[in-house]
Amino acid sequence: MDIIVQALILAIIQGLTEFLPVSSSAHLILPSQLLGWPDQGQAFDVAVHLGTLMAVVTYFNHDIRRMLGGMAQAVQTRAMNPDLQLAFAVMVGTIPAVVFGGLFSYFIEHNLRSSFVIALTTIVFGLLLWASDRHGNTGSDLARMTLSIALVIGFAQAIALIPGTSRSGITMTAALFLGFNRVASARFSMLLSIPIIVAAATLETVKLATSGEEVPWNLMILGILASAFSAFLCIHLFLRLLERIGMTPFVIYRLILGAGLLLFVGLN
DSSP: OOHHHHHHHHHHHHHHHSSSTTOHHHHHHHHHHHHOOOOOOHHHHHHHHHHHHHHHHHHTHHHHHHHHHHHHHHHHHOSOOHHHHHHHHHHHHHHHHHHHHHHHHHHHHHHTOSHHHHHHHHHHHHHHHHHHHHHOOOOBOGGGOOHHHHHHHHHHHHHTTSTTSOHHHHHHHHHHHTTBOHHHHHHHHHHHHHHHHHHHHHHHHHHHHHHTOOOOHHHHHHHHHHHHHHHHHHHHHHHHHHHHHOSHHHHHHHHHHHHHHHHHHHHO
């Protein structure tokens, strides 16, 4: 298959799965392991991260402006406000993933990026997502978000360093178990993704700058545009349909995907 077509497909997969509870890392690892597709390189990784970052920042630009405004208001009034509280919650929720990523990323990269691990985490965390949607989800909105709750969700996000877990899936699972409604859980998960994607894009950019790799600008532009468009569309539709469809379709998808991967591993 032509490398341009492969890059387009992978960029769309990145955009569609980054914010759905189905694990983008799993879907990007699988084409190489199941279909033998080559690694697109550091430049392409930078591109798809930039694309998804553009999508989430554009979609949540109102929330971001409010959080920045909350910081400015707090300086003037010397008092906490709900927008600043949410901004602090996003910051606090990011800390565990940064710490654990720094400590264990090498081990995970070299020991856990396999089809078998992805199959197990896809199934196990899919079942946890189902349980949280069924037994959590008691209706709280983001006004109830505190720093301690954000830290708990942040520790859940750190688990997503294991491929197949799904960063969005595990953070939504934690938020649902803690009593937040589906939309609030999804919105906080997506806001929480912004510093993580910024960190990932920065790390990939540094790797690219020091690797001496030639930058294929055509693939980078394609990756940015395709991942940005698909991610924005995905966020919009997911948030609009979430209360109506719930998490069950994603749980079923994860169980089917996990079972299929276990079958593939067993046959090979």
